[in-house]
Amino acid sequence: MSNLVAVSDLHVTYKENREVVEQLRPLTPQDWLLVAGDVGERLTDVGWALSVLKERFERVVWTPGNHELWTMPDDPVTLRGVERYKALVELCRKLDVLTPEDPYETWHGPGGPVRVAPLFLGYDYTWLPDGYDTKEAGLAYAHYTGVVCTDEYMLHPDPYPTRDDWCRARVAETEQRLEECDPAVPFVFVNHYPLVRQPTRVLRFPEFAQWCGTVLTADWHTRFNTAAMVYGHLHIPRSTVYDGVPFEEVSLGYPREWQPRQRPPGLPRRILPVTSS
Numbered sequence: 001m002s003n004l005v006a007v008s009d010l011h012v013t014y015k016e017n018r019e020v021v022e023q024l025r026p027l028t029p030q031d032w033l034l035v036a037g038d039v040g041e042r043l044t045d046v047g048w049a050l051s052v053l054k055e056r057f058e059r060v061v062w063t064p065g066n067h068e069l070w071t072m073p074d075d076p077v078t079l080r081g082v083e084r085y086k087a088l089v090e091l092c093r094k095l096d097v098l099t100p101e102d103p104y105e106t107w108h109g110p111g112g113p114v115r116v117a118p119l120f121l122g123y124d125y126t127w128l129p130d131g132y133d134t135k136e137a138g139l140a141y142a143h144y145t146g147v148v149c150t151d152e153y154m155l156h157p158d159p160y161p162t163r164d165d166w167c168r169a170r171v172a173e174t175e176q177r178l179e180e181c182d183p184a185v186p187f188v189f190v191n192h193y194p195l196v197r198q199p200t201r202v203l204r205f206p207e208f209a210q211w212c213g214t215v216l217t218a219d220w221h222t223r224f225n226t227a228a229m230v231y232g233h234l235h236i237p238r239s240t241v242y243d244g245v246p247f248e249e250v251s252l253g254y255p256r257e258w259q260p261r262q263r264p265p266g267l268p269r270r271i272l273p274v275t276s277s
Helices: 015-023 043-056 082-092 135-145 161-178 198-202 206-211
Strands: 005-006 032-035 061-062 105-107 114-118 187-190 226-231 236-241 245-249 269-272
Touching: 005 061, 015 043, 015 187, 015 206, 032 043, 032 114, 043 061, 043 082, 061 114, 135 206, 161 245, 198 206, 245 269
Parallel strands: 005 032, 032 061, 114 187, 187 226, 226 245
Antiparallel strands: 005 269, 105 114, 236 245
């Protein structure tokens, strides 16, 4: 029996996380693995992790997080923005790993068929802190509190003027692709960020939500026939339901976050078939 399973935020820069990746196994040889971003910051690390996973899973589907798009000062790969993303896509294609630039494939296991749609959308600073109504005001508040995403210094949007411009372009392009798909086959969306803002309401520092998504996707899970939405980024692994649609946060996170938990990381998380609790 084939399963559709998922993981995100592997952050393999950390030795402890690399050991977790080395231990990840499918439930059956036919399983598909969805990887919802933040594998690592350097292309060599991303390539290592995805190649390990591709050897074990029948199909691996990847979408970028913010960390893959960082251009760090000591990184030998100096590509920025769109060119860096294109290099990541080319790396995945050499490994036979699906990306947001490839045709959406259909998984036919129990609970299917479903169309697996890896999304690369970004964020546009529209999930503002309560009481603030502009990007400038929201960012000023974040700088005041000291809760500022490293993207502000490492994630370059070239050739777009801003990260929010890049986000809006990606949303428009992706929306058109989704509308062209057969609505009879449900989607499983895979994106680094949740499509709706509700999951960010549990953040310890709510001002961080500015770097977590966009209002432009708030109705996608209801407008499109959606079986499940898989995401990461928040490092708060859990299952929630919005408007009848399961949202699965499947992150590993940093060792300091997952090591204190009573149970080891239950990864990869099974998305389909749905198991009764």
